[in-house]
Amino acid sequence: MHPPARPERTRGFTLLELLAAVAIIVFLASLLFAGIGPMMENSRKAKCLGQLRAISHAIALYSNDNNMTLPPSYGGVADPQQTWWWYNFDSPLAAYSGKPETWMKITICDNNRSPAKVAATGVKGYPYTVNYNVMPTYNAQINFTVVKATQLANPSRVILMTDSVKGDNWGWGFRDVSPEFKNWNRVSESHQGTANILWCDGHVSSSRKSEIRSENCTIQ
Numbered sequence: 001m002h003p004p005a006r007p008e009r010t011r012g013f014t015l016l017e018l019l020a021a022v023a024i025i026v027f028l029a030s031l032l033f034a035g036i037g038p039m040m041e042n043s044r045k046a047k048c049l050g051q052l053r054a055i056s057h058a059i060a061l062y063s064n065d066n067n068m069t070l071p072p073s074y075g076g077v078a079d080p081q082q083t084w085w086w087y088n089f090d091s092p093l094a095a096y097s098g099k100p101e102t103w104m105k106i107t108i109c110d111n112n113r114s115p116a117k118v119a120a121t122g123v124k125g126y127p128y129t130v131n132y133n134v135m136p137t138y139n140a141q142i143n144f145t146v147v148k149a150t151q152l153a154n155p156s157r158v159i160l161m162t163d164s165v166k167g168d169n170w171g172w173g174f175r176d177v178s179p180e181f182k183n184w185n186r187v188s189e190s191h192q193g194t195a196n197i198l199w200c201d202g203h204v205s206s207s208r209k210s211e212i213r214s215e216n217c218t219i220q
Contacts, residue, residue: 041191041192044109044110044111044191045191045192045196045206047110048109048110048111048163048191048196049196049204049206051106051107051109052128052161052196052197052198052204053198053202053204054097054106055093055106055107055128055161055198056160056198056202056204057096057202058093058096058097058103059071059093059160060202061096062092062093062096063149067148068148068149068150069146069147069148069149070134070135070146070147070148070149071086071091071092071093071135072086072135072136072137072144072146073085073086073130073132073135073136073137073172073173074086074136074137074138074172075091075092076138077136077137077138077144077145077146078146085172086107086130086135087103087104087107087108087121087123087127087128088104088122088123089101089103089104091103104123107127107128108123108124108125108126108127108128109128109163109164109190109196111163111166111190111191112125112126112127112163112164112166112188112190113125114126114166120168120170121170125166126164126165126166126167126170127164128161128162128163128164128198129161129162129163129164129165129170129171129172129173129174129186129187130160130161130172130173130174131158131159131160131161131173131174131175131217132144132172132173132174132175133147133175133217133218133219134147134152134158134159134160134200134219135147135160135161135173137172137173147219149200151219151220152200152219153219153220155199155200155201156199156200156201156203157199157215157216158199158200158216158217158218158219159197159198159199159200159212159216159217160198160199160200161197161198162187162188162195162196162197162198163187163188163189163190163191163195163196163197164186164187164188165185165186165187165188165190166188169185169186170186171183171186173186174186174187174217175217176214176217176218177209177212177213177214177216177217178214184209187209189208189209191206193208194206194207194208195207195208195209197212
């Protein structure tokens, strides 16, 4: 009589095999994330460009309703009683976007949003930064006045606004690209090393800061 056969043991993975499997999974995951990262950034960049187009549309409507006057970045430039900033809920531009909540969303690039209000802006993030020569602000040292669209000799080559930095370097606007104007550092290259730009004729593009010239900031 033969003794009963022993059941075969199920062979498990060795430590070396487990380590090899983990390494393969990590490698495949890294390839996946390497592809997803640029795709997500391209999506954010496209959304940002779309927001700038929507802002341009609101500004054009405002200008048509105000004798071709472009909106200042700060209401006090046109009327000392007005204390709004161009991107806020009480800005006259908000009405041209449907409702204030919509306006305040499109004035901030996704890369510059914050879960809570930040002290520098009073809103949840850092809005686009404007060209003070086109959308002036209050400045005791500079006699800023409102600008008419007819003053722009070549609107397709004059910046209206662009991506802004976030944090302590953030600011409402800039005046020039020359080194002596320190507020040029308010422009951010936050989209894969480029800045999204809204031009005064309404078209948008992406450029490196080094490609922008002083004449792209002046109105004449």
